[in-house]
Amino acid sequence: MDFRDSPAEAQFRDRLRTWLNEVAGQFPTSGDEYWARQGEWHRALYEAGFFGASWPAEFGGHELPPVYDVIVDEELARAGAPPRPSLGYLIQGLGRHGSRELQQRFLPGMINGTERWCQGFSEPGAGSDLAALTTTATRDGDHYVVHGHKIWTSYSDVADWCLLLARTDPRAPRHKGISAFIVEMKQPGVQQRPLRMISGITTEFGQVSFDGATVPADRMVGQPGEGWKLAMTVVGHEREPSTLGYSARYATTVRLLSERVAGDPPEELAWAAVQSEMLRLHVRRRLSEQLDGVSHGPDGSLDKLLMTWVDQAVGHAALTVAGTDDTHMFGSYLYSRAQSVMGGTSQIQKNIIAGRILGLGA
Numbered sequence: 433m434d435f436r437d438s439p440a441e442a443q444f445r446d447r448l449r450t451w452l453n454e455v456a457g458q459f460p461t462s463g464d465e466y467w468a469r470q471g472e473w474h475r476a477l478y479e480a481g482f483f484g485a486s487w488p489a490e491f492g493g494h495e496l497p498p499v500y501d502v503i504v505d506e507e508l509a510r511a512g513a514p515p516r517p518s519l520g521y522l523i524q525g526l527g528r529h530g531s532r533e534l535q536q537r538f539l540p541g542m543i544n545g546t547e548r549w550c551q552g553f554s555e556p557g558a559g560s561d562l563a564a565l566t567t568t569a570t571r572d573g574d575h576y577v578v579h580g581h582k583i584w585t586s587y588s589d590v591a592d593w594c595l596l597l598a599r600t601d602p603r604a605p606r607h608k609g610i611s612a613f614i615v616e617m618k619q620p621g622v623q624q625r626p627l628r629m630i631s632g633i634t635t636e637f638g639q640v641s642f643d644g645a646t647v648p649a650d651r652m653v654g655q656p657g658e659g660w661k662l663a664m665t666v667v668g669h670e671r672e673p674s675t676l677g678y679s680a681r682y683a684t685t686v687r688l689l690s691e692r693v694a695g696d697p698p699e700e701l702a703w704a705a706v707q708s709e710m711l712r713l714h715v716r717r718r719l720s721e722q723l724d725g726v727s728h729g730p731d732g733s734l735d736k737l738l739m740t741w742v743d744q745a746v747g748h749a750a751l752t753v754a755g756t757d758d759t760h761m762f763g764s765y766l767y768s769r770a771q772s773v774m775g776g777t778s779q780i781q782k783n784i785i786a787g788r789i790l791g792l793g794a
């Protein structure tokens with residue numbers, strides 16, 4: 433595949449660069465300020481025509497090849513702008529498992545950023561072992577009533593809607609008794625409490641308790657007992673660096689760190705440079721496969737593991753070169769620690785690679 437821009441791609445990139453020259457500096461890129469204005473940033477990107485490049489036009493996307501999303505990620509990183517909000521995994525989940533009515537009602541607002549979302553999967557006793565979840569949704573007429581406790585729920589403080597996994601049939605085998613719902617967050621019976629991260633950020637995620645919250649039965653995504661299938665679609669897409677769009681940022685951080693070093697770079701920085709280049713090439717290969725119609729199952733675990741290694745290598749380089757006084761660089765080191773946990777831990781990715789790709793074990 434030829435990775436140079438086609439004339440249309442070059443034109444898109446130029447238009448984006450011009451726009452970024454005007455607006456990039458107006459939006460914070462880290463800390464609580466970033467999270468406070470993330471929705472505004474999402475809408476600004478969308479209104480300028482740079483969000484939802486590869487998503488269906490019928491739901492507000494531009495139906496362009498996925499390479500346009502990569503161009504957006506590259507240019508945002510180059511301009512030092514905030515990242516593209518990562519929603520692809522939720523869009524894939526609803527797009528693949530939701531009814532036409534649910535897609536038409538919810539995908540446009542999700543894509544254009546007028547409605548904010550969170551993902552209510554993890555619980556205090558169900559993270560790696562997600563099928564152990566105990567939140568229940570019990571049918572009562574044309575509604576379900578929800579009781580339970582979700583944790584590590586990103587964006588739950590600002591979310592209008594939660595894509596929630598709950599147990600609807602306690603007697604079914606544990607993977608089969610789970611259903612997925614679109615639950616309104618701003619209703620009695622839903623309480624959100626923020627959690628403070630190691631970096632001091634308080635607005636990224638929180639815990640959410642459901643105590644008698646209700647959800648109309650027709651807001652179930654898929655059929656009763658099909659929540660696990662949706663969960664696998666969502667986490668599968670959460671684990672791809674090409675949809676997460678982080679890879680372009682690592683190279684930018686490495687470049688910024690290199691500019692601060694006189695003489696030979698420390699080993700950590702050299703390693704980060706090698707690793708980020710490896711990920712860039714890996715993402716390009718994946719993109720090329722995607723354009724050829726190859727779809728990946730458990731390979732997403734490989735992508736997630738590679739991305740975690742790179743994120744943490746770059747984090748270590750930031751700590752070595754910039755120390756703890758540079759809040760932005762130190763923040764990127766601290767955040768890199770979360771990468772081996774969010775979206776499924778590195779140990780779980782290794783279990784999946786061993787069992788489902790290498791065919792090891794029982």
Ligand SMILES: Cc1cc2nc3c(=O)[nH]c(=O)nc-3n(C[C@H](O)[C@H](O)[C@H](O)COP(=O)(O)OP(=O)(O)OC[C@H]3O[C@@H](n4cnc5c(N)ncnc54)[C@H](O)[C@@H]3O)c2cc1C
Nearest residue numbers: 551552553554559560584585586770773774775776777779
């Ligand atoms: C920044 C961030 C954002 C997040 N956002 C969300 C969100 O929006 N929505 C959501 O639902 N969740 C979210 N999560 C939660 C995340 O999915 C879980 O933290 C993750 O799946 C791990 O679950 P846990 O924390 O319960 O750890 P546990 O599952 O308790 O794991 C503890 C340790 O045991 C290891 N371990 C567990 N089982 C095995 C095994 N079978 N083999 C080998 N080792 C094992 C793990 O690797 C880990 O090291 C987020 C997490 C982070 C850090």
